[in-house]
Amino acid sequence: MTSADNTPEFDRFGPWIDEVRTVDDLPRLYRDAGIDPLRCRMVLKVPRDIERRNANPTMHLYDYLIALDEEYLTVLARRDDTFDTVLVPLDHIAAITDSVRLLSGRMTVHTVDGPIVTVAYNAAANPHVRELMYLLRRSYLPARNLTAAEPHHADPRLDRADIGLLTDYHRMIADEPGMRLVNVAGRQVVNPLPNPDGVRDKAWPTILHASITVADDREIQIIHRRNWFTGNRDDLSLARTVLSRPRITDIQVSPHERYEGVHVLVIKAGAAHLEFPLGAGPLVEATLAGDSVSI
Known part of the structure; x- marks a missing residue:
């Protein structure tokens, strides 16, 4: 293939997420979508998960275009030679989860209306996604410096x-020292509940993975694994879920339907229901006692 066959879009194509600063940088699939990077706080183009040797200039090379302006998060998702458009008002965002496992990245936005928006990306580009999360959070956080609070020195053990x-x-506490440590749940082997005949399923050991919960008067943040339960093996994933406290409408705890000694922390924000499995600990005990204020 000669250079004459190439296009600027193909020449720049790689596994990384690029920030779009001008209309000329927009992937051609999304050129007519009405996105003006100069009017946005951030515009990102997320490439297809293919090796460059399998790409060619005739392809649409970007799976997503993500645009953030003063009022909306817009996600354009490629569907063959066209795309779907999701428009999320910033004041409808209930929670954001970002997770990485090796090179698999995934950002999910939960809304108070119920719809969930998920963007898959190459985890090597995680800094761009973390910056987008920060800007999304700034849309609902009070106008004060995130690092203005007194340093926090809690040192959890896992x-x-x-x-x-x-x-x-x-890393999070260094950036946001006003967060207070709410709960530390270590990994543990869990046993399935008996079936109706009183017999336990014979399965490989199941691990409920560790998590760390922090909070302030604006947010609850939970650091966890992408999958809460796995077999008896290490999990190299890392996830963080950030919940907007003003959008939270209810916090409940109930026994897990499958595992002994495990509770599920359910945080509701309108139609959004997020579930976090936890073993015994202060967060479960306080919520069971009706003291969700301490979270």
């Missing part, structure tokens, strides 16, 4: 296998 969760916790 197993060596969960050093990644601790690293993310310390």
